[in-house]
Amino acid sequence: MKNIETICICGAGTMGSGIAQLSAMAGYQTIQFDVNAAMLDKSRSGIEKNLQWLVDKAKISPEEKQQCLQRLVFTDELANCSADLVIEAIIEKKEAKTDLFKKLLAINPGVILATNTSSIAITEIAEAVAAPQHVIGMHFFNPAPVMKLVEVITTAQTDPSVVNTVVMLAAKMGKTAVLCKDAPGFIVNRVARHYYLEAMKLVEQNLATIETVDTIMEVSGFKLGPFKLMDLIGMDINYSVSNIVWEALGKPERLTPSVLQKQKVDAGELGRKTGKGFYAYS
Ligand SMILES: NC(=O)c1ccc[n+]([C@@H]2O[C@H](COP(=O)([O-])OP(=O)(O)OC[C@H]3O[C@@H](n4cnc5c(N)ncnc54)[C@H](O)[C@@H]3O)[C@@H](O)[C@H]2O)c1
Structure with missing residues (x-):
């Protein structure tokens, strides 16, 4: 198993921000990288707010909050992303993810490259980089600090010590x-x-x-109805996932992506993150 001290979380959006909070709370030096400085600011203030909420609820002490914030670094410079393990949570596009992994591998030989993709084949991402044995899927759920499940996706090439390291990491973050x-x-x-x-x-x-x-779905026992859930996930991400799964399965009629959702994406109504999706948010 690899010793992990520093984790780089790429992407400071809905998922990356929550995963960075988890990483810092689990005691790791945490670098949050995003190409968009405004997203880094939003992530930093979101994490501060979440930690304060935990202090107010007496779940962590004010000192723990401070220590956690001290373990976090926010950067839009790839050159600062020197880490033992990367968890990428950037846009759901294969080329963007493989391009990022290639650049990170160039500055971090031996790094473990975990992807939070919801739908892109891990094998295809692994085959595009020079160290496929170090690539693994680490799929968190939204909101990452709350949801207990992490899907760990291996390929035929994944090094068993990488699998063990990621399973141990998920446990340290309080996940199953x-x-x-x-x-x-x-x-x-x-x-x-x-x-x-x-x-x-x-x-x-x-x-x-x-x-x-x-x-009806909430009364039936689901925590969130499908439309509220899509607004939480982000319409662009959910629509990309639908397309990728549909294409990968040979375009079965029953899984045809929705026209209604495409209209929402085209209109920029992406859900909570843009203030409007199927519902409006203030
Ligand atoms: N939203 C969910 O509910 C959910 C759940 C599980 C997994 N995921 C997966 O997590 C990933 C991120 O989803 P999200 O909802 O957080 O997206 P998001 O749109 O909220 O955030 C994506 C972030 O990535 C940044 N980014 C884009 N290209 C980049 C690059 N080349 N380098 C660094 N940063 C870059 C953007 O600036 C943005 O801040 C996707 O792969 C998605 O499938 C999403």
Whole structure:
């Protein structure tokens, strides 16, 4: 197992920010990298707010909050991303992820390259870099500081010590790691596709309203109705995942991405992160 002291989280959006908080809270020196400085500022203030909430609830002490913040560095310079392990949570585009991994490997030989992708084949990402044995899927759920599950996705080439290191890391972050095969959508996103797509079909076919579908599913026991969940996830990310899973499975009719969701993406109504999705947020 590799000794991990410094973790670099790439992407400071919905997922990257939560994962950086987890990393710092688990005691690791944490570098948060994003190409967008405004996202880094937003992530820093979001993490501070979350830690303060934990202090107010007496879940951590004010000293622990301070120590946690001291372990965090925010940067938009790739040259500062010297780490033992990387967790990337940037946009859901294969070329963006492989390009980033190649650059990180060049400055960090031997680094473990974990990807938080929801749907891109880990094997394809691994094959694009010079050290495929160091590439692994580490798929957190939203919101990362709260959700207990982490899917750990291995390929035929993943080094067993990389798997052990990532499973240990998930445990140190308070998560339950489940080993998954590198299949389209892994496990959760494969099952969940129908939750989103069937809900949008009902609305597209004028059979129910957004509010009705959400209310019924929540009353049935789901924590969030499908439309509220898509707003939380981010419409662009969810739509990309739908397309990638659909294409990887040979474009089955039942998994055809939704026109309604495409319209939302085209309109820039991405959900909570833009203030408007299926619902409006202030
Ligand atoms: N949103 C979810 O619910 C969810 C859940 C699990 C996994 N994921 C996965 O996590 C990843 C990130 O999703 P998100 O919802 O946090 O996205 P997001 O849109 O909230 O944030 C993405 C961030 O990546 C940054 N970025 C883009 N290109 C970059 C690059 N080349 N280098 C560094 N930073 C870059 C952007 O500036 C942005 O801040 C995706 O792969 C997604 O599939 C998302």
